[in-house]
Amino acid sequence: MVTGKKTALAHSITTVFLTIFGALWLVPILWTMYQSLRPYGEVLKYGSFSIAKTINFQNYYTALVQSEMWRYFINAVVVALPAVLLTLFLASMVAFVVSRYSFAFNIPLLMLFTAGNLLPAQLVFIPLYRMYLAIPVPHFINENGVLYDTQLGLILIHVAFQMGFATFVLSNYMKTIPKEISESALVDGASVWVHYSRIMLPLLRPALASLGVLMTTWIYNDFFWSVALLKTGNKRPITAALNNLQGEFFKDYNLLAAGATLAFIPTLIVFFALRRQFVAGLTLGSTKG
Amino acid sequence: MSTTRTDLTTAAGAKAPRRRRRRSNFTKKDRAVLFGLVGLPTVLHVLFVWVPAILTVFLSFTFWDGIGGVKNIHWAGFQNYHQIFTLYDAFPKALRNNALWLGFFAFVPTPLGILLAYFIDKNLKGSKFYQTAFYLPMVLSLAVTGIVWDYVFRTNGLVNSLLGNTNSETAISWFGDPHKNIWVVLGIASWRHIGYVMLLYLAGMKAVDPSLHEAAGIDGASDWYTFRRVVFPSLRPVNVIIIVVTVIDSLRAFDLVFIINRGRNGLELLGVLVYENIFGESSRIGWGAALATMLFLMSIIPIMVYLYQTFRADD
Secondary structure: OHHHHHHHHHHHHHHHHHHHHHHHHHHHHHHHHHHHOOOHHHHHHHOOOOOOOOOOOHHHHHHHHHOOOHHHHHHHHHHHHHHHHHHHHHHHHHHHHHHHOOOOOHHHHHHHHHHHHHOOHHHHHHHHHHHHHHOEOOOOOOOOOEOOOOHHHHHHHHHHHHHHHHHHHHHHHHHOOOHHHHHHHHHOOOOHHHHHHHHHHHHOHHHHHHHHHHHHHHHHHOOHHHHHHOOOHHHOOHHHHHHHHHHHOOOOHHHHHHHHHHHHHHHHHHHHHOHHHHHHHHHHHHOOO | OHHHOOOOOOOOOOOHHHHHHHHOOOOHHHHHHHHHHHHHHHHHHHHHHHHHHHHHHHHOOEEOOOOOOHHHOEEOOOHHHHHHHHHOOHHHHHHHHHHHHHHHHHHOHHHHHHHHHHHHHOOOOOHHHHHHHHHHHHHOOHHHHHHHHHHHHOOOOHHHHHHOOOOOOOOOOOOOOOOOHHHHHHHHHHHHHHHHHHHHHHHHHHOOOHHHHHHHHHOOOOHHHHHHHHHHHHOHHHHHHHHHHHHHHHHHOOHHHHHHHOOOOOOOOHHHHHHHHHHOOOOOHHHHHHHHHHHHHHHHHHHHHHHHHHHHHHO
16 A cells, blocks of 8 residues: 555656656747747737737748748758768768778778768868868859868768768668578679668668758758858858847847747658658667667 | 678688779779769768867867958967966866766666666556657757756746746846856756767677576575676677767756856866857867867777777677
């Protein structure tokens, strides 16, 4: 009986604790969404903490169409999509070699990639910025003729950085695939390329999906690199463009709320639709598969 | 880990003659393919990450205004470091804030994340809902996070409305007051960090042998006691990773303060100072590089710990 009471008490403490924290977690997001649905004039008159008399999507329309925010979404796709695909492709190649063949360089190479991914971006970007100013690109990519201020440059640094993490995750995942599969392929006389592209790559699909979801979110959410490597505001993906929009919309906070909501809605959709992959991706990288 | 290795030959430490024999099994084309598979990604990674990183360390010992070409780089010895330590007002503030960030993260959100994982793991009614709520901030960018919380803490925002004073003259300025804003920012950063700690912990707890739980239960140990004495110690690898992630995140902090006020007026951080020295009004590459090098030196320890923890079993 006593233990029963004790458990009941423990349960209610847990519930109270979780409810308070759950509210703390959701209120800022819901509050911003609430502000985004209200006209600025009304908030000015009654304050932000008031019951809305008008609720509409006018701010969304203004942000998306009149302020041409849609451009930044296209920029985000143009950067994230190739960056993720290229990262997965390159990382799977290294992961394949280090997990399927015994070379002396396997562990040092994996360490190099893993450590590289953990370096602070600030350490890398001073010379990188100068390098980007010096690397020539054809004029159809950038009229200034250099890699700096191009989306291609942004893609490359994302690939170079994220590859460290992806290689580590994929090699861990590949080590869990039975070696008999590889052995039978070799007995059949499969070349290295066939072994990689026809046998291992298809088996990696679940890990690639998880990593893909995770890295799309990360690259979509990147702020530092986009701000540092893209000078032209119009080229920036949505997350970094919020910095400009903040300046542009600062007179109309409800408009900015709509802009911010628009920026995070895609990640929320991805999260709710692909939560399993998202969580799996994060766990794959931290604890060993 | 050593048991899950699936190399086709014996471990990497195999004797040289053996390896040579192994390699001779590759055709010329196979060798070229292998070389490409490893070489291409490695070159890209080294060229864009490691080469600049090492160049930064070099630049920290030079004077360069960044305007002239590479010819204008002059050797400076430790002068950049000396100047930063003696002349740069923002530096001690940034150092203190980074240290505060680390200390706060270690003692508040990290234990809270673990505690929440413990509660969620009990699988009470609605725990799926709470779990989703706690994970949500992880998918928001720090830039969006900064804006979202601005609506809560701005002069006429939610908190001041609840406190009953939204007057722009007299209300509390949560982001403007240099004594308050760093704490507000730490709270916001925690909002994001807690979910990540919780996620790592829940994954770790699922992997704990259930028989450990049962044995402790039979011995009459309470849930909390079992967690503290049985589950927590058995999660040592996860604990190490969480410590590493916490330290590295504290050193890398940038986005949130940058979007709030560009890291000024009480929100100075080393990461922002690097940026300001390169893109700010006065372009002092040497100072920026020296600050970045300090960040690097501080990150080396957690990175080494992480590598050791991760690759130890493989050797």
